Amino acid sequence: MVCEAKTGYICNFRMYCGVGSRLQDTILNLLKPYCNLWHHIYMDNYYNSVATCEILLQNSFRTFGTIRVNRGLPSCLKNPKLAREESIFHRRQNILLQCWQSKRTVRMISTIHSADIAESNNIDWATKQRILKPMCVIDYNKYMKGVDRADQYLSYYSIVRHTKKWTKRAVMFFINCALFNAFRVFKILNPHSKKKYKVFLHDVAKEWISEALPGNTGNPLPRTSTTSSKSDPPGRLSKDPKRHKLVQITTGGTKLKSQRQCRVCAAQKKKFNVLYV
Structure with missing residues (x-):
């Protein structure tokens, strides 16, 4: 290194x-x-x-x-x-x-x-x-x-997890290095900032999982019906994961009754049941 x-x-x-x-x-x-x-x-x-x-x-x-x-x-x-x-x-x-x-x-x-x-x-x-x-x-x-110093920061709040595939561990290490480099650049560009590494990682994580869209200031409407709608919400099948909010299927029955056919798989003539829509 x-x-x-x-x-x-x-x-x-x-x-x-x-x-x-x-x-x-x-x-x-x-x-x-x-x-x-x-x-x-x-x-x-x-x-x-x-x-x-x-x-x-x-x-x-x-x-x-x-x-x-x-x-x-x-x-x-x-x-x-x-x-x-x-x-x-x-x-x-x-x-x-x-x-x-x-x-x-x-x-x-x-x-x-x-x-x-x-x-x-x-x-x-x-x-x-x-x-x-x-x-x-x-x-x-x-x-x-x-x-x-790099090894010290990489050991703090590491995202690397145990896995059977070494490739996954390698990719997680790459992401960990990228986050540390981003923090060092942030501190150089903002010399008066007192933001710590933990807070910086937390802010990055919140940004990654944020459901807010550009130009959309409102929250998505809550799902009131447990039955499957005939039409998908806007962006349901888009490539942007931020536009799809996962909602668990709840019917009050067993786990098998709470599963439904995945629409994406059904469009490709594949059978695959899911717990979320």
Whole structure:
């Protein structure tokens, strides 16, 4: 998934099916619409490697992220013995490989940063001094939040439901992503709005199920008769589902007696009984 760093807006994503192209081909496919624009891409250690950084640099992308030991690190950076807040780096042309010792050893790869150390916003509770960190770590903590923010919002009030067909679950996930993107666009276009994500989803749902038609301000007349009318109401058989109000058939009898032949199916010479008209 490719997300904008600050808002989490989902720019592009691809579903992983367990088989297919190589990881580098998948990354290039996701970033293809943004080639030759010199965007800065922040990735986690699953995607990063020295070979991937070289390929992305050839396609006008500058990258940064954490990296695993077996992804092209030189031997001097695989198991370095460093003191607390000490760092060591190795550079090959535009590619910087750096290790920094915090509570654990953090290995990084970057085509954006230098190996400079700067003060962060974090304060050491023992010394009351600002903690020194490499510039790449400070920027990583600042910008590597887009995908996390998108996943966080997608987990709120998700419309995805359990189903036996994976295609239905995939479509519901697409709709969920579209709703989140719509909310981010709404917040950007309305910076003073205090509407929360839950209220936004509720408003969208009410709009989708609304029975109001353009130019129609009145409510539909209540159904007073339990017998089937000879003529359908306007728009009954139209393709617009908003023009058809479902009314349950009630005859006071059993469930089978409350069913009637579907007129749409009858017109196509098919037999199908329904509980609603």
